[in-house]
Amino acid sequence: MAKNNYTDGCTDVVCSVDYAFKRIGGKYKGRILWNLSNKNILRYGELRKTLVDVTPKMLTQTLRELEEDELVSRKVYHEVPPKVEYSLTDIGMELIPFINHLKEWGDKQRLKEKVLSSLKTS
Amino acid sequence: MAKNNYTDGCTDVVCSVDYAFKRIGGKYKGRILWNLSNKNILRYGELRKTLVDVTPKMLTQTLRELEEDELVSRKVYHEVPPKVEYSLTDIGMELIPFINHLKEWGDKQRLKEKVLSSLKTS
DNA sequence: TGTGTAGGGTACAAAAAAGTGCATACTTGT
DNA sequence: ACAAGTATGCACTTTTTTGTACCCTACACA
Numbered sequence: 001m002a003k004n005n006y007t008d009g010c011t012d013v014v015c016s017v018d019y020a021f022k023r024i025g026g027k028y029k030g031r032i033l034w035n036l037s038n039k040n041i042l043r044y045g046e047l048r049k050t051l052v053d054v055t056p057k058m059l060t061q062t063l064r065e066l067e068e069d070e071l072v073s074r075k076v077y078h079e080v081p082p083k084v085e086y087s088l089t090d091i092g093m094e095l096i097p098f099i100n101h102l103k104e105w106g107d108k109q110r111l112k113e114k115v116l117s118s119l120k121t122s
Numbered sequence: 123m124a125k126n127n128y129t130d131g132c133t134d135v136v137c138s139v140d141y142a143f144k145r146i147g148g149k150y151k152g153r154i155l156w157n158l159s160n161k162n163i164l165r166y167g168e169l170r171k172t173l174v175d176v177t178p179k180m181l182t183q184t185l186r187e188l189e190e191d192e193l194v195s196r197k198v199y200h201e202v203p204p205k206v207e208y209s210l211t212d213i214g215m216e217l218i219p220f221i222n223h224l225k226e227w228g229d230k231q232r233l234k235e236k237v238l239s240s241l242k243t244s
Numbered sequence: 245t246g247t248g249t250a251g252g253g254t255a256c257a258a259a260a261a262a263g264t265g266c267a268t269a270c271t272t273g274t
Numbered sequence: 275a276c277a278a279g280t281a282t283g284c285a286c287t288t289t290t291t292t293g294t295a296c297c298c299t300a301c302a303c304a
Contacts, residue, residue: 016232017152017153017156018153019231019232021152021224024224026291027291030140030142031140043250044250044251044252048251055292055293056253057252057253057254057292058291058292060251076251079250079301080300081249081250081300082249082252083250084251091231094227098224099139101219102217104138105138105217109142110138148261149262165281167281170281177262178281178282179262179282180261180263182282183262198281201280202271202280203271203272203280203281204270204282205280205281
């Protein structure tokens, strides 16, 4: 018999929860995926304006990671000036329900916080 | 007319997607929540054994954050040796369906990766 | 000939997150 | 008297993640 039975399916270096969080973790990934799910296709510059606080370097880096992880696909038009379009892959789309629900949960929590703080100042 | 219409509901410092990711982001938070949802109640030491790679410092720190965010509740028994039990709050429980969804997505992806790599070595 | 434009790249610096090592309290068992 | 067990706390270091500043390309237009 095993000395302990606290195994959690996370006995490898990472379990699936860990694995998934790593793939969508990071400061901008959630918002990029969410915006792509709303607009279907966004150009680099559009993403940059949408995620107001992102720097070009971080946007590029994050998009590259999402692309490598096959959550986002990148379509380059060989025009001048250049044009690059980003959209969700099928794998990426499967995450959208999760992100939507998370957003709704966040909305709810933020609303609660707002109500509570307005009660304090009154 | 506005100069651009790329607003995304994220015009505050953070939008709800951002907000939610911050509350459940971090190396161990997802796994802690998921394990608590499976076992209902876990003691500090049990969590430590379950999350094999966590250091005591990080576990304590993460649990404190989850407690402050009201995702997890902490019950101290004034015994010797000390005993502390952790469980999900109602707010924390609301996140479980999404974490489960994420886990299933992760399972599926990892399975795919496994199949692909076994094809390569054959 | 010079300027603007879209979508980047790179080196370096700063900030945030995580890890290490050591210490503590109290009590029961040897 | 002394070690063991449980759940931490704290100072310090390392690692990871972000940010800053500046550079490039290729064509179109004036």
